[in-house]
Amino acid sequence: MAHQVGPDGAEQDVRGPRGVRRGRRLAGAGDGVGEVTGREVLHESLEPGDVERALAAAMPVEVARMPVRLDGLIASGAEDRVTDTVERITGRPPGDLRTVLHRDLRP
Structure with a gap:
């Protein structure tokens, strides 16, 4: 997820093909993190x-x-x-994390 300025100068809410949820077991939930890292x-x-x-021990509490x-x-x-947003701007559906990890991090 990210907020970027689009080609028309407007802020765009850019997200992948799945929402972000806390507590998901990443290694076994189809994200590929565990597969690629082996952990x-x-x-x-x-x-x-x-x-x-x-955190406040190392930085301002705010x-x-x-x-x-x-x-x-x-x-x-x-x-x-x-x-x-991704498909609207690029004409292609967004890639998922698993695909990116396998493409960019695997030896």
Whole structure:
């Protein structure tokens, strides 16, 4: 997911073919991360306050709150959506993470 400026100068909500969900077991959910790296990749849920405190030890608390808030939004489903932006602009459907990883990271 990304917000980019499109050819018409307007901001575009650019997303792949699947929404972003927290807690998905990446290595076995079709993303290909585990296949390409040879390692199991998991999302481990941590308490937001614990994360904020750990981050705040190394940065201003206002900055430490940002990833905690973003994780909360993802957990609530705010990013579990797709758009037609890639296909509309390029004429091709968006590629998935598995394809990109296999194309660009495999020896």
